[in-house]
Amino acid sequence: MPVPALSEVIAALETLWPPQRAEQWDAVGTVCGDPAAPVTRVLFAVDPVQEVVDEAVTLGADLIVAHHPLYLRGTTTVSAGTFKGRVVHTLIKNDIALHVAHTNADSADPGVSDALAGALGLRVTGPLVPDPTDPSGRRGLGRVCELDPPLTLAEFADRAARHLPATAQGIRVAGDPGRTLRTVAVCGGSGDSLFDQVRAAGVDAYVTADLRHHPASEAQQHSPLALVDAAHWATEWPWTEQAAAQLDEISDRHGWGLRTHVSRLVTDPWTGRFGREAAPEAPTGA
Known part of the structure; x- marks a missing residue:
């Protein structure tokens, strides 16, 4: 069974996620x-x-494929005295x-x-923000979905x-x-x-992460849109x-025999929550 070189695996990954389709401000591709x-x-x-890198060391992994960039902005050092340099x-x-x-x-x-839609049992009908370069109309940011049966x-x-x-x-x-x-x-x-695209889609609810007070409040005032806000890490x-x-399928097609693993370490930065939920408002005249 042939063992692929890193360059071959990266070429395969870039057929799935071509780097030229990243936003201009983004930092994608091979870091090291x-x-x-x-x-x-x-x-x-x-x-x-670091915790994920340590997990890769323990597993004996040769490659980490991460969603978030290590260096989103420029740097002048990879000193091990910095946490990113230590990575x-x-x-x-x-x-x-x-x-x-x-x-x-x-x-x-x-x-x-x-x-995300698959994890929530939703049927995708199309992108929320279509990619204008995709003639099939399937690529783009977000997804518009149907919930069957309704909940x-x-x-x-x-x-x-x-x-x-x-x-x-x-x-x-x-x-409500x-x-x-x-x-x-x-x-x-x-x-x-x-939110503008969500309102234009005319959906009943929006699931995302990191919703801030003012955009969420304004969305509620504009329409009876229901909001479901989960942790950023959990939605991705x-x-x-x-x-x-997807890589397993490519590996099988090429006869590479790659072993893939998914990290289940919770790397969401929030580690606890304290206090009580707000009590329901008492009816008028109570």
Whole structure:
């Protein structure tokens, strides 16, 4: 069974998530690694943090495929005295390559939001923000979905809590818990910049992460749109399983026999939550 070189595996990954489809501000591609080095084991993760790199060392992985960039902005040092520099030093010392697929994976077909929709039991009908360069109309940011059978907001939020990875944040909702939902837009990661497109889609609810007070409040004032806000990491983690399955299929086709793993380390930065939920407002005249 042939053992592929890193350059061959990266070429395969870039057919799934071409780097030219990343946003201009993004930093995707191979961060470190010898193109001629053999690859037999690959670890998929959301965040290229030290804990994930240590997991790769323990697994004996040759390559980490991460969703988030290690260096999104320029740097002048990879000193091991910095936490990102220590990641680079650990990778190189252990002959582990790092490859990043970020916004090019967000807009792919299938992409990050397809994986999120699948985890939530939604049927995708198309992209929320179509990629104008895609004649098939399947690529783009976010997804518009149908919920069959319909669920109330409370039932759907409970499904999200059960099917997405558990985090300290949990699932936050805005809207009438008893409202029936039939159509849902989803966007893995931070999605409050897409409220105009969500309103234009005419959906009943929007699932995303990192919703801020003012955009969420204004969205509620504009329309009776229900909001489901999960942790950023939790909305993107389903992509790692989808991506690993895509590489498995490529490996089988080429006869590479790669072993893929998905990191289940919770790298969401929030580790706890304190205080009580707000009590329901008393009826007028009570």
